[in-house]
Amino acid sequence: MSDANFVYLTQERLIELEQELxxxxxTGRKEIAGxxxxxRSHGDLSENAxxxxxxxxxxxxxxxxxxxxNVLSRARVVDESKFEEGVVHILSHVEVKNLKTNKTFSYHxxxxxxxDFQSGKIAVVSPVGQGxxxxxxxxxxxxxxxxGLMEFQILSVK
Numbered sequence: 001m002s003d004a005n006f007v008y009l010t011q012e013r014l015i016e017l018e019q020e021l022x023x024x025x026x027t028g029r030k031e032i033a034g035x036x037x038x039x040r041s042h043g044d045l046s047e048n049a050x051x052x053x054x055x056x057x058x059x060x061x062x063x064x065x066x067x068x069x070n071v072l073s074r075a076r077v078v079d080e081s082k083f084e085e086g087v088v089h090i091l092s093h094v095e096v097k098n099l100k101t102n103k104t105f106s107y108h109x110x111x112x113x114x115x116d117f118q119s120g121k122i123a124v125v126s127p128v129g130q131g132x133x134x135x136x137x138x139x140x141x142x143x144x145x146x147x148g149l150m151e152f153q154i155l156s157v158k
Contacts, residue, residue, distance in 0.1 A: 007074045008090055008111045008124075014075055021068040024061065032058045071113055088132045088157050090124050096132070096152040099140070104155065107132070 009017070036058060039051035083089045088109065095106050108121045109132065115123040122129050128150070131143030135154055143150045 005074055006076045007071050007113055008078050009075050009114065010091065010110075011077050013114055014072075014077055017068055017072055017075075021065065021072065024065050024068070028061060032061055086136055086157055088135045088154070090133075092132075093156075093158040094132055095155040096141075097155055099151040099153055109133070 032054070035054040036051065039048060039054045042048055042050060078091055080091055083091075088094055090109055090111065092109050093106065094109065095104060097104050106120055107128065108119075109124050109129050110121045112123040112125055115121050115126070124130065124133060127145040128143055131141050131150075132152075132154070135141055137154050137157055139154050141152045141154065143152065
């Protein structure tokens with residue numbers, strides 16, 4: 001398996017995903033089965049919108065289980081102690097200044113599965129994430145993004 005197929009997660013995120021999967025496979029499946037059974041009891045299945053909705057929900061539910069199993073099968077826990085201090089890597093908190101706008105941004109570099117732009121978590125495989133990886137405080141970084149060429153100065157790495 002190539003390194004690109006791995007999913008890098010923090011220990012905390014790995015535990016969260018394992019707990020979610022366990023919950024979905026136990027309590028969640030029972031609830032879905034109950035909904036389908038209840039809908040089935042309402043008669044003719046060919047014209048039963050409640051039954052169709054419950055089956056659709058079951059399909060989405062099973063898809064989520066499958067995705068979680070796939071992620072967990074490829075998961076590798078990241079050990080931050082093995083990274084060089086002051087260098088941007090996965091799990092780094094990076095503060096950058098956009099040299100064109102003079103605005104400062106804080107990013108937390110994470111795996112694609114953990115990315116959440118609204119909370120400042122960007123994927124290491126995103127254009128900005130890739131551009132920052134391996135860089136040090138004070139470096140000027142030019143990043144080609146969908147919005148155009150961006151020029152950042154790295155202010156801090158934690």
